[in-house]
Amino acid sequence: NAGVTQTPKFQVLKTGQSMTLQCAQDMNHEYMSWYRQDPGMGLRLIHYSVGAGITDQGEVPNGYNVSRSTTEDFPLRLLSAAPSQTSVYFCASSTQGGVEGYTFGSGTRLTVV
């Protein structure tokens, strides 16, 4: 099993550009989440989904959109990139309730110039 796959691994954007970070999991997990990690800040929740067709906002949702049309995929869209969105982005998935822990992707390092 591949687990959680994130693409791309690295990306440089200009301010105002838009892009989609891809996340796919092959474990049939119901729950999927997007986090951003900034130095000294730990991980902060952006958006999450409890199943196909259901999404909700986390702690820092502004400037990001998500959709969940299938169980496997949970893309994160940056609508108009800003330097404040420079960060490392992690996608994670889990079974219902997360009682077995979350599986994380390897991350996307995004720089907005």
Next chain:
Amino acid sequence: SQQGEEDPQALSIQEGENATMNCSYKTSINNLQWYRQNSGRGLVHLILIRSNEREKHSGRLRVTLDTSKKSSSLLITASRAADTASYFCATTGESGYSTLTFGKGTMLLVSP
């Protein structure tokens, strides 16, 4: 807002020594989890302890949970250089969807 705070922020020890990291959190939880992150990598789940449990073991890892003090500790026994990483505690809320709320992490350096 951050739920947990790890202590210390950084820890440097020699191989063979034990490493203890602490985590405090603010609100009632369903469970508390510990993750490891090697430099430049994703997070790896280490161990989960439920709110009705007080201690849990997994290999060289021992986790304790004190819900009255809203705190947890992670003990790594007989540390190895390969244990060098950042360690994060994360909690899930008492009810509803179990999104993870992370602390800021402890950086552990194990020297040969």
